[in-house]
Amino acid sequence: MSTPDDAPVTDAPVTGDPVTVRPARPDEAPSLVDLDDLVWAESERLPREVRLRSVPTRTVLVATREGETAGVTGAWDVEVGVPDGRGRARLVPADGVTWVGVHPDHTRRGVLTALIGSQLPATREAGRALSVLKASDSGIYGRFGYGTASTVLRASFAGGTTFAAPPEIQELADATRTRLQTAGPDLAPRLHAAWRRAATDRAGEVVRTEADLTRNLTDVPEHRGDREPNRVLVATRDDEVVGFAVVRRTVTEEGSVLGGRADVPIVTTADAAARLALAQRLTRLDLVTRTDWWVPADDPLVLWQPGWPRSLADGVVDSLWLRLVDLPAAVALRGTAADLDVVVEVADPVLPENAGTWRWTARSGEGRLERSGEQAQLSVDVGDLASVWLGGRSLGALAVAGRVREHAPGAVARLDAALRTPVLPAQSVDF
Numbered sequence: 001m002s003t004p005d006d007a008p009v010t011d012a013p014v015t016g017d018p019v020t021v022r023p024a025r026p027d028e029a030p031s032l033v034d035l036d037d038l039v040w041a042e043s044e045r046l047p048r049e050v051r052l053r054s055v056p057t058r059t060v061l062v063a064t065r066e067g068e069t070a071g072v073t074g075a076w077d078v079e080v081g082v083p084d085g086r087g088r089a090r091l092v093p094a095d096g097v098t099w100v101g102v103h104p105d106h107t108r109r110g111v112l113t114a115l116i117g118s119q120l121p122a123t124r125e126a127g128r129a130l131s132v133l134k135a136s137d138s139g140i141y142g143r144f145g146y147g148t149a150s151t152v153l154r155a156s157f158a159g160g161t162t163f164a165a166p167p168e169i170q171e172l173a174d175a176t177r178t179r180l181q182t183a184g185p186d187l188a189p190r191l192h193a194a195w196r197r198a199a200t201d202r203a204g205e206v207v208r209t210e211a212d213l214t215r216n217l218t219d220v221p222e223h224r225g226d227r228e229p230n231r232v233l234v235a236t237r238d239d240e241v242v243g244f245a246v247v248r249r250t251v252t253e254e255g256s257v258l259g260g261r262a263d264v265p266i267v268t269t270a271d272a273a274a275r276l277a278l279a280q281r282l283t284r285l286d287l288v289t290r291t292d293w294w295v296p297a298d299d300p301l302v303l304w305q306p307g308w309p310r311s312l313a314d315g316v317v318d319s320l321w322l323r324l325v326d327l328p329a330a331v332a333l334r335g336t337a338a339d340l341d342v343v344v345e346v347a348d349p350v351l352p353e354n355a356g357t358w359r360w361t362a363r364s365g366e367g368r369l370e371r372s373g374e375q376a377q378l379s380v381d382v383g384d385l386a387s388v389w390l391g392g393r394s395l396g397a398l399a400v401a402g403r404v405r406e407h408a409p410g411a412v413a414r415l416d417a418a419l420r421t422p423v424l425p426a427q428s429v430d431f
């Protein structure tokens with residue numbers, strides 16, 4: 001990527017107006033905060049220094065000919081859990097895209113397109129195979145080759161909910177100690193290490209750096225609204241942290257009746273028993289009648305309810321969006337559940353390095369992608385491939401929908417078998 005000073009002037013994709021796409025300079029952070037406030041209709045509740053601390057370190061902006069900032073995007077350093085081929089996940093470095101915003105006077109002129117056209121090659125040049133994000137709207141990122149890699153449902157557990165876990169898991173949960181503490185930066189190193197361990201339990205987790213977790217745990221009074229400061233419910237077994245949940249309670253009064261809600265913005269656990277221990281504590285807090293958190297549809301907490309409780313969930317939404325930025329590198333990083341030898345044609349209009357025909361092989365759980373001159377056995381779009389990468393969807397389902405085309409019988413089933421995961425992917429934090 002070019003530096004702020006040598007950035008070339010290009011044409012905006014839609015209007016053809018001359019614009020500059022370049023990394024932001026550190027001294028531009030205040031104007032980026034102003035832009036972000038304008039884009040998100042922020043009420044300026046937060047002190048300036050808190051807002052300035054939230055500007056990502058790697059930020060790209062589009063400047064107009066007049067020097068006005070028309071749009072911005074940033075990236076955090078994160079780790080993402082990809083399937084290891086043996087039913088668990090391994091953490092790999094990725095760009096966590098954030099802070100995407102275009103000045104209201106400049107929308108629908110290709111500013112975002114220009115930003116992403118600069119950011120994705122930079123991610124690739126930096127040696128990162130994957131880019132991930134949480135989208136404000138599900139219609140934005142598909143055109144740039146991102147796919148919906150995980151979906152979650154908002155589970156609302158009533159106070160006193162019982163979880164029908166088998167006795168051995170209940171026993172382990174009983175042996176798990178939980179402690180409710182006020183969140184603070186002092187907890188971050190221990191929780192960060194536990195988060196990285198827990199993230200290998202299932203694919204799809206996005207682990208932030210310890211510095212970013214510290215920021216998440218640091219209480220900002222202006223963030224609270226009518227809620228209490230951040231608390232952390234920490235689960236330990238034999239002195240080791242096996243999970244934690246960040247929780248915020250809001251106690252309300254209806255007439256003379258006190259009720260309350262607990263929101264759980266972060267929850268991560270190393271195993272089902274730790275999850276049960278946290279859930280049993282969170283649904284038995286005095287003054288709390290409802291606990292809300294986002295879970296995958298096959299979460300043990302859901303499967304321990306009789307049937308599919310309609311009261312539990314108010315809908316399934318897209319969660320993590322994934323972009324395969326460097327396809328051969330991404331294949332090498334992801335474990336496979338079966339040996340494989342298939343020729344795949346990939347369409348990628350945004351990053352042509354990924355496009356074309358590849359021979360995809362896998363032996364002993366490790367995959368490899370090489371250029372091929374052979375006839376493709378199946379054709380897939382890079383975003384659709386991303387949507388099956390973490391195990392949230394099958395290629396077979398996409399083939400039924402006509403999005404994947406099979407040219408040799410059995411090719412889709414063979415690739416599905418290699419990419420299979422026993423559980424759905426999930427992510428426990430927003431970023």
Ligand SMILES: CC(=O)SCCNC(=O)CCNC(=O)[C@H](O)C(C)(C)COP(=O)(O)OP(=O)(O)OC[C@H]1O[C@@H](n2cnc3c(N)ncnc32)[C@H](O)[C@@H]1OP(=O)(O)O
Pocket residue numbers: 014039040071097098099100101102103106107108109110111112113114133134135136137139140143
């Ligand atoms: C990871 C994150 O940070 S998610 C946060 C994203 N930011 C926001 O939602 C803040 C408010 N919105 C905005 O700032 C802007 O409208 C953005 C960033 C969503 C889009 O920026 P723009 O510069 O208008 O996008 P751009 O002009 O490059 O549009 C590219 C295409 O995406 C489409 N598009 C843009 N936004 C949306 C949307 N919300 N829903 C559906 N399609 C969209 C455009 O119509 C265009 O399609 P076309 O090429 O077929 O005409």
